[in-house]
Amino acid sequence: xxxxxxxxxxxxxxxxxxxxxxxxxxxxxxxxxxxxxxxxxxxxxxxxxxxxxxxxxxxxxxxxxxxxxxxxxxxxxxxxxxxxxxxxxxxxxxxxxxxxxxxxxxxxxxxxxx
Amino acid sequence: xxxxxxxxxxxxxxxxxxxxxxxxxxxxxxxxxxxxxxxxxxxxxxxxxxxxxxxxxxxxxxxxxxxxxxxxxxxxxxxxxxxxxxxxxxxxxxxxxxxxxxxxxxxxxxxxx
Numbered sequence: 001x002x003x004x005x006x007x008x009x010x011x012x013x014x015x016x017x018x019x020x021x022x023x024x025x026x027x028x029x030x031x032x033x034x035x036x037x038x039x040x041x042x043x044x045x046x047x048x049x050x051x052x053x054x055x056x057x058x059x060x061x062x063x064x065x066x067x068x069x070x071x072x073x074x075x076x077x078x079x080x081x082x083x084x085x086x087x088x089x090x091x092x093x094x095x096x097x098x099x100x101x102x103x104x105x106x107x108x109x110x111x112x113x114x
Numbered sequence: 115x116x117x118x119x120x121x122x123x124x125x126x127x128x129x130x131x132x133x134x135x136x137x138x139x140x141x142x143x144x145x146x147x148x149x150x151x152x153x154x155x156x157x158x159x160x161x162x163x164x165x166x167x168x169x170x171x172x173x174x175x176x177x178x179x180x181x182x183x184x185x186x187x188x189x190x191x192x193x194x195x196x197x198x199x200x201x202x203x204x205x206x207x208x209x210x211x212x213x214x215x216x217x218x219x220x221x222x223x224x225x226x227x
Binding site for chain 1: 118120123145147154155157159170172180194206208210213214216217218219220221223
């Protein structure tokens with residue numbers, strides 16, 4: 001079945017700098033890769049996603065890149081701000097016969113230092 | 115999109131008691147998902163709930179401990195039974211809208227003392 005690994009577990013960056021979080025997946029048939037942000041006391045919320053027919057997608061300060069050959073995808077946040085502090089999860093779709101909604105990475109706690 | 119209302123947002127419970135968590139969605143959905151999230155950890159799927167059938171539980175979770183109801187297409191409950199301190203966690207309900215995006219309730223932070 002699909003397996004998703006996420007690194008690093010914690011990332012601390014200076015405000016204004018860039019942050020990059022990486023995930024690898026195991027199933028070459030996977031075709032959809034979302035990123036979720038979880039703020040304290042809230043459920044995860046989708047911030048950006050990418051499908052396997054494109055290599056990069058941007059939305060203002062956030063971008064996701066996908067390397068299908070290497071089976072990894074990354075979240076890039078530029079010009080980080082205090083409100084970017086949160087836990088970020090990558091995910092990938094489960095196998096067809098699975099009951100799973102998504103296969104989740106372990107999460108990255110992003111800390112933005114003022 | 116979907117708006118999910120989850121109640122209670124937090125509770126402190128005595129060991130041996132049970133707590134029922136409610137999840138209300140503002141639209142009809144086929145499947146609802148219940149997760150446990152231990153402090154600093156990722157999301158662990160407890161079970162999937164379809165309306166009109168018994169929930170499907172993942173390895174390590176059983177119906178006697180986590181009974182689930184799904185009386186209609188907009189509502190579900192998860193009960194944490196006979197609680198112990200090890201059940202202290204955040205419990206989340208989630209739904210899919212379309213084929214892809216997952217929407218979550220704000221979570222229930224449970225502390226068992």
